[in-house]
Amino acid sequence: MNNLVKLTISQAVSGLKNKEFTATDLVTAHINQMDKYRYINSYITEIPELALQAAKKSDFLIQNNQARPIEGIPVSIKDLFCTKGILTTAASKMLQNFTPVYDATAYSKIINAGGIMLGKGNMDEFAMGSANINSYFGNVINPWKAESDDVDLTPGGSSGGSSAAVAAFMAMAALGSDTGGSVRQPASYTGTVGIKPSYGRCSRWGMIAFSCSLDQPGVITRTVEDAAIMLEIMMGYDEKDSTSLNAEVPNLRSAVNQPIKGMKIGIPYDLMENRSLSSEIITMWQNTINLLKDHGVEIVSIGLPYINYALPVYYVLSSAEASSNLARYDGVRYGLRVEGKDSNINEIYELSRSEGFGAEVKRRIMMGTYALASTNINSYYIKAQQVRRLIVNDFTNSFNKVDCILIPSAPTAAFPLNSNQDDPVTMYLNDILTIPASLAGLPCISIPAGFSANKLPLGMQVIGSRLDEYNIIKISSAIEKALNLKFIPKGF
Structure with missing residues (x-):
């Protein structure tokens, strides 16, 4: 039964449909995994009894051929999303006893599609942080360890509990939020896939606010296909959110495994000179560029002067x-x-x-x-708003020439939990590669694309033009398939 936790969402949905196992089996396996690796501290609140009740309902629906798209799939929900009758703290003492009387829209969409919540994911307080060291409920530990030592590493932030849960097989997917990289950077540090849609694609209603012009729900999974499945469920217009876009939801899953020959990918080569980027990151970036060339992609040099x-x-x-x-x-x-x-x-x-x-x-x-x-x-x-517009213009000009842009997700691999805690500026620099797309409201995805010398995962980021989630899925899926690498923490 323990092998059930290592299935992808698409595999699990197929297995449930074919009666190879039950939703109760699947949820029980994940609860056992949560018990085994509780020291990682991925969850603030766990709800095993409620999850098992939901699994019984899923089993009934599956048995009667009424299964919804992700019927019986166990998920983690970042503790920033309101969940009716279940504690929602934003990882803050300020809200340690807050129990909402309504559900966040993004969460509702997942549950209404058959997803089963296992618990509320740990995070940086009010989503402010890049290392998951700012939670009132304690640090989250990255399931990955460097080959050279046994030091605890950061899972990234602010959705560190979400990324750690998925990487450690304590959830098949995790609902997170991304303001300046809080889904993509943790995904990079934990060898998982993290996707942020265009601003307005997913409803923010019921998501505790940090920065309203930047906040956007996102999702962390273990494969690009799973990310496409989850994001398609989450997207769509919501009249309760004034920033929600009334735009057609694309069939994202159909973008998986599509040919990419002839597509144009932009590379801001000047960024390779940034001293914050480790040599390992630059090597991975260059290797990914060469891989895309081998698959018939045209590489175009672009300028992002205000980045x-x-x-x-x-x-x-x-x-x-x-x-x-x-x-x-x-x-x-x-x-x-x-x-x-x-x-x-x-x-x-x-x-x-x-x-x-x-x-x-x-x-x-x-x-x-x-x-x-x-x-x-x-x-x-006011000056920051003016420069933000210049950054948006840089991207707009670039997307007149290319289909997507390729840059790394983070300047380094995951770093020790106890480093840089007293140096906020150094900590802020961890977001240097994810922030630009957030300021422009663009869709972007982080996928694991290599390993450091210490055998830690490294992530690449594919950025698309506004509302073009389809092409970032298409490109990232092709990279994932061509690399054919396994990203499983040692001992898991």
């Missing part, structure tokens, strides 16, 4: 939006309430926010408040 400004632009804009979004958590309207001796309103605000928020969240609120101050707004917030 070097993406990191500061992102941290100004996202922090400014966070300072506004998180203002509601004051102990009176929402969140943890802490009262002092005097119990006046200002004291409640101060004590509640001081105790309820972690250090990184406080740092971002302060940065955002500073950027929005009347004396600073023109120099920081």
Whole structure:
């Protein structure tokens, strides 16, 4: 039964349909895996009893030929998505006792398609972080280990619990969120596939807000085909979300295993000179370029001159939006309430926010408040918006020449959990390759494409033009098939 956890979603759906095993068998195998590897700390809340109840329902539907698209498939849901009657904390003390009375749309779509939630995935507090070291509920440990030592590594962030759960076979897929790379960067560090759709493709309703102009649900799986299956289910217009796009949902699964000969892929070669990129990453990038050439793809040199400004632009804009979004958590309207001796309103605000928020969240609120101050707004917030437009224009011009853009997902392989914790700027640099596409609202996917000298997974990123999820699936599927590599952590 333990081998069931290593099936892909497409394999599991087929096996369930053919009565080779039951949904109860599949869910039980994953619960056992969660018990075995609980030290990884992938989940904040586990709901095995509810999952088994849902599995019985799935078995009934399968038996009666009423199975939905992913009937019986066990999934992890990032603890940023509201789940009716089930604790939703955003990994913060501020929301440690919050139980929603409604479901997030992205979560509902997965459940209504037959998915079974195993629990709520651990994450960086309010999705602010790149290493999953900012959770009130403890660090998440990457299932992968370097060949040279036994040091615990980061699974990436902020969807670190999601990526670790999928990599360690504790879920077949994980619903995550991606603001500046929070699905793609963790996927790169854990040898999994992480996809972020175009901004507005998936509803944000019921997803606790960090940065409204950047936040977007995404998904982590173990194969490109599984990512296509899950994302197609999640996409679609939602009247409850004012940023939701009323656009036709493409048949993403049909993009898998399609020929790519004649397609044009853009390479911003200047980015190879960036000193943040390790030599291993550049070698993997060049190897992937050569692989695409061998498959008849035309490689086109492109310029993205403003991409070097993406990191500061992102941290100004996202922090400014966070300072506004998180203002509601004051102990009176929402969140943890802490009262002092005097119990006046200002004291409640101060004590509640001081105790309820972690250090990184406080740092971002302060940065955002500073950027929005009347004396600073023109120099920081307005200027960042102007440069964001230049970054968008760079991508628009490039997509007049190419079908997709290929760059790495992260500048290095996964790093030790205890490194750079006191150096936020160095930590922010881990997002340097994922942020540009987020600022432009573009669809992008990270796929495992090689290994470091220490046998750690490395990820490549395929970026598409707006609303062109189809072509990023097409290209990434071809790369995955041509590489034919297995990304399984040692001992799993």
